[in-house]
Amino acid sequence: MSERIERALRRATDTKACVVGEDVLARTVPLFREWFPGASRALVVCDPRTRAVAGGRVGELLRAAGIEALEHVLEPGGATFHADYRYAAEVRDAVAAAGTPAPVPVAVGSGVVNDLTKRASGELGLPYMTVATAASMDGYTSFGAALRSPEGAKITYPCPAPRVVVADLGVLRTAPPRMAASGFADLLAKVPAGADWILAAELGAAEWHEEGWRTVQAGLHAAVDAPEGVAAMESGALGRFVEGLMLGGFAMQDMQSSRPASGAEHMFSHLLEMRDHTYEGEIVPHGIQVGVFTHFMSRVYERILAHDWTALDVDACLARWTPLEERERVGARVFAGTKFADLGVKAVRAKFVDREALRARLEGLKARWPEIRARLAAQLLPAAEIERRLRVVGAPAEPEEIGSTREATLADAHRAIFMRDRYMALDLLDETGLLDAFVRDALGLA
Numbered sequence: 496m497s498e499r500i501e502r503a504l505r506r507a508t509d510t511k512a513c514v515v516g517e518d519v520l521a522r523t524v525p526l527f528r529e530w531f532p533g534a535s536r537a538l539v540v541c542d543p544r545t546r547a548v549a550g551g552r553v554g555e556l557l558r559a560a561g562i563e564a565l566e567h568v569l570e571p572g573g574a575t576f577h578a579d580y581r582y583a584a585e586v587r588d589a590v591a592a593a594g595t596p597a598p599v600p601v602a603v604g605s606g607v608v609n610d611l612t613k614r615a616s617g618e619l620g621l622p623y624m625t626v627a628t629a630a631s632m633d634g635y636t637s638f639g640a641a642l643r644s645p646e647g648a649k650i651t652y653p654c655p656a657p658r659v660v661v662a663d664l665g666v667l668r669t670a671p672p673r674m675a676a677s678g679f680a681d682l683l684a685k686v687p688a689g690a691d692w693i694l695a696a697e698l699g700a701a702e703w704h705e706e707g708w709r710t711v712q713a714g715l716h717a718a719v720d721a722p723e724g725v726a727a728m729e730s731g732a733l734g735r736f737v738e739g740l741m742l743g744g745f746a747m748q749d750m751q752s753s754r755p756a757s758g759a760e761h762m763f764s765h766l767l768e769m770r771d772h773t774y775e776g777e778i779v780p781h782g783i784q785v786g787v788f789t790h791f792m793s794r795v796y797e798r799i800l801a802h803d804w805t806a807l808d809v810d811a812c813l814a815r816w817t818p819l820e821e822r823e824r825v826g827a828r829v830f831a832g833t834k835f836a837d838l839g840v841k842a843v844r845a846k847f848v849d850r851e852a853l854r855a856r857l858e859g860l861k862a863r864w865p866e867i868r869a870r871l872a873a874q875l876l877p878a879a880e881i882e883r884r885l886r887v888v889g890a891p892a893e894p895e896e897i898g899s900t901r902e903a904t905l906a907d908a909h910r911a912i913f914m915r916d917r918y919m920a921l922d923l924l925d926e927t928g929l930l931d932a933f934v935r936d937a938l939g940l941a
């Protein structure tokens with residue numbers, strides 16, 4: 496276990512062990528014995544693909560060690576099909592139907608199988624274990640499960656992270672290459688996401704959490720600097736990148752917030768999801784979407800870094816700033832008629848500052864811009880380099896490549912600030928009347 500993972504584990508509330516490496520699948524049994532002491536039964540949750548690459552073997556290993564290993568195989572249908580709360584209920588019922596003593600749920604899969612098992616285990620109050628089958632996202636070690644509710648809205652259901660995570664690199668290599676491309680893009684997203692956090696904290700609009708920052712960011716640049724090695728699935732590059740994904744989840748577990756792992760680039764992906772966006776009949780994987788908007792936000796940040804904020808006309812910004820009631824009306828209009836009608840008003844209420852607070856924020860930006868700029872510049876990567884790395888792992892970089900458009904991205908930039916209580920660079924641009932111009936310029940729109 497790396498020093499960074501060990502450090503994260505010492506702070507983790509739910510996860511006790513996380514093993515990433517070559518030939519670690521067989522460690523499932525000793526880890527099971529160590530962290531589920533006295534447990535004599537397990538229920539392996541998988542789908543036909545993950546059963547073939549690891550689930551069957553995990554069951555055999557457990558049985559060979561004298562543990563009764565039952566199995567629940569989700570029907571085939573792919574990730575799109577299963578990212579739905581009713582399958583979490585199915586898993587929960589399967590665990591409950593297994594009788595007593597309750598078996599330890601063991602998820603063998605990637606994002607969706609893990610999320611279904613995480614939620615099912617959470618509802619039953621049972622700790623569970625996960626065996627990763629793809630390096631596709633950072634949710635293995637995070638709290639919460641992103642599933643579609645019975646009403647049709649994608650929401651994060653609260654539930655604890657797994658007690659034990661096993662990620663065997665040989666198993667991860669069997670996944671379709673697009674899954675690792677998605678995970679790599681999700682990790683690369685922490686570059687501009689970190690910039691959003693720096694900016695928000697510098698402007699007094701977000702809490703700073705040094706441990707959460709270190710967990711995700713301390714080794715981030717080293718984890719995303721070898722896209723060629725990730726594309727070739729080389730042991731070193733793949734291991735560093737998978738550890739980076741695990742650390743992203745740990746930071747979210749630690750802070751009970753996605754702040755360390757997600758910034759504006761994630762809001763654009765959430766907006767597509769809210770519209771049930773598909774491309775060529777398929778849901779675009781989370782990280783693939785996020786990668787496109789990581790590239791886009793890097794272009795926006797290049798314009799922010801090039802701007803002379805010391806010349807900002809604060810009085811002009813304050814003159815444009817509207818009172819809370821007017822702002823709430825704007826927020827209400829953004830998602831009117833959707834399943835998320837109250838989202839905008841909630842975000843406005845959480846983020847709103849009055850003119851005096853805004854003056855203090857913007858004067859602070861003017862006065863300290865050289866230091867703030869230096870911190871942002873040290874965090875960010877050039878947009879061209881972000882695009883190069885995405886292309887090397889086989890991930891797209893432009894909205895058109897996932898069936899969206901630059902015009903839709905522009906419209907979503909105006910919506911993104913009404914998504915969450917989270918202050919981002921886009922909020923600063925909105926407060927200073929520059930949002931539309933900077934985003935158009937970044938997108939090459941007139």
Ligand SMILES: [Zn+2]
Nearest residue numbers: 633681781785
């Ligand atoms: Zn993500």
